[in-house]
Amino acid sequence: MAKLDGRVAIVTGASKGIGAGIALRLAADGASVVVNYSRSADAAEHLVTTIKRAGGHATAVQADISQPDQIKVLFEKTTAAFGHVDILVNNAGIYEFGDLASITPDSIDRQFALNVKGLILATQAAAQAFPATGGVVVNISSGAGVTPIAQAQAYSATKGAVDNLTRSLALELGPRKIRVVGVAPGLTATEGTSGMGEEGAAPFIARTPLGRIGQPADIAAAVAFAVSDEGGWITGETLQVGGGLRL
Numbered sequence: 465m466a467k468l469d470g471r472v473a474i475v476t477g478a479s480k481g482i483g484a485g486i487a488l489r490l491a492a493d494g495a496s497v498v499v500n501y502s503r504s505a506d507a508a509e510h511l512v513t514t515i516k517r518a519g520g521h522a523t524a525v526q527a528d529i530s531q532p533d534q535i536k537v538l539f540e541k542t543t544a545a546f547g548h549v550d551i552l553v554n555n556a557g558i559y560e561f562g563d564l565a566s567i568t569p570d571s572i573d574r575q576f577a578l579n580v581k582g583l584i585l586a587t588q589a590a591a592q593a594f595p596a597t598g599g600v601v602v603n604i605s606s607g608a609g610v611t612p613i614a615q616a617q618a619y620s621a622t623k624g625a626v627d628n629l630t631r632s633l634a635l636e637l638g639p640r641k642i643r644v645v646g647v648a649p650g651l652t653a654t655e656g657t658s659g660m661g662e663e664g665a666a667p668f669i670a671r672t673p674l675g676r677i678g679q680p681a682d683i684a685a686a687v688a689f690a691v692s693d694e695g696g697w698i699t700g701e702t703l704q705v706g707g708g709l710r711l
């Protein structure tokens with residue numbers, strides 16, 4: 465029996481990048497996976513097909529996580545598809561770069577609406593939907609939550625907020641056997657970071673003791689551990705998964 469057999473996992477922002485890697489891994493570990501996306505329907509459906517061809521269970525559900533009404537629909541469709549929900553991976557997130565002079569109110573609002581407000585409201589919905597036996601929430605943070613990136617002030621602030629929420633939500637939800645765990649990637653090769661190119665990645669690699677950038681599978685492995693029974697005594701902590709970049 466695979467270690468997540470019988471569990472149902474929602475992975476937000478799973479049509480691409482780290483979220484897609486997490487969805488693939490949790491499905492390989494036996495979970496039925498909801499591949500959430502906001503715009504990339506083709507990519508989400510392609511991932512669902514890949515999971516099914518490998519013998520797994522998955523469905524794609526469109527929902528913009530920055531919109532509270534759509535979070536509600538995501539959970540309704542998950543229950544309709546798989547009957548229950550046991551795991552939420554709050555992965556959907558955006559990052560916008562620029563110096564302080566170029567920052568705009570809209571950019572700040574966009575990043576906080578998804579990375580923070582969406583994460584809180586998705587966790588609220590999960591806490592209502594989880595069975596009495598409990599559940600697991602994984603918050604995808606960033607090394608920027610503790611080591612801020614110049615030119616990504618608002619983004620770094622959202623991830624600092626995520627780390628704080630991992631602690632406060634773990635405190636509140638622990639008595640209901642709901643664990644809340646943070647996973648903070650270092651620079652990871654995804655569609656979102658592809659524009660940086662080799663030149664943009666070089667300074668990060670130079671500061672990474674293990675000498676490379678991460679792959680989605682590196683982050684997914686940490687998430688798979690966090691949601692498994694082997695991770696069952698961990699809550700309220702954020703695991704840095706960046707090859708030592710933060711040191």
Ligand SMILES: NC(=O)c1ccc[n+]([C@@H]2O[C@H](COP(=O)([O-])OP(=O)(O)OC[C@H]3O[C@@H](n4cnc5c(N)ncnc54)[C@H](OP(=O)(O)O)[C@@H]3O)[C@@H](O)[C@H]2O)c1
Binds near residue numbers: 476527656
């Ligand atoms: N890549 C890195 O170096 C890195 C490092 C540290 C932390 N992280 C964190 O890891 C997470 C994923 O990053 P990534 O690099 O994999 O991103 P990405 O390649 O840009 O992919 C983003 C994913 O999120 C979805 N998404 C965007 N807006 C959404 C919304 N409003 N509602 C629902 N889904 C939405 C996208 O789906 P659609 O295309 O359908 O909109 C896509 O599947 C983020 O939380 C990010 O902050 C990334």
